[in-house]
Amino acid sequence: MKLSRRTSWFLAAFGVWSMIIWTTFVKNLWKDSAHQAFTNGDHSHPTAFFWIHLTLAVTSFVLGVLVGVVGLRGLRSDRTE
Numbered sequence: 001m002k003l004s005r006r007t008s009w010f011l012a013a014f015g016v017w018s019m020i021i022w023t024t025f026v027k028n029l030w031k032d033s034a035h036q037a038f039t040n041g042d043h044s045h046p047t048a049f050f051w052i053h054l055t056l057a058v059t060s061f062v063l064g065v066l067v068g069v070v071g072l073r074g075l076r077s078d079r080t081e
Contacts, residue, residue: 008074015068022061029053 003011029050046054 002077003070003074005075008071011067011071012075013071015064015066015071018060018064018067022057022064026054026057026061029057
């Protein structure tokens with residue numbers, strides 16, 4: 001399948017955007033963990049809130065990287081033709 005240049009740029013930009021957004025989200029989740037994510041009494045174990053949101057962020061980050069790689073490969077293949 002051949003991607004248009006516009007689509008390839010969009011996918012590459014989406015990959016970068018996803019990496020920035022989800023990295024920031026995980027940093028904020030970690031900072032907030034002392035207040036909200038570890039509030040099951042003894043502050044020693046993460047709550048379900050923390051694990052669910054960490055899983056969401058990691059999955060979205062990985063998917064964003066994959067989409068970005070598809071975009072970069074599309075740009076690279078367009079350049080070689």
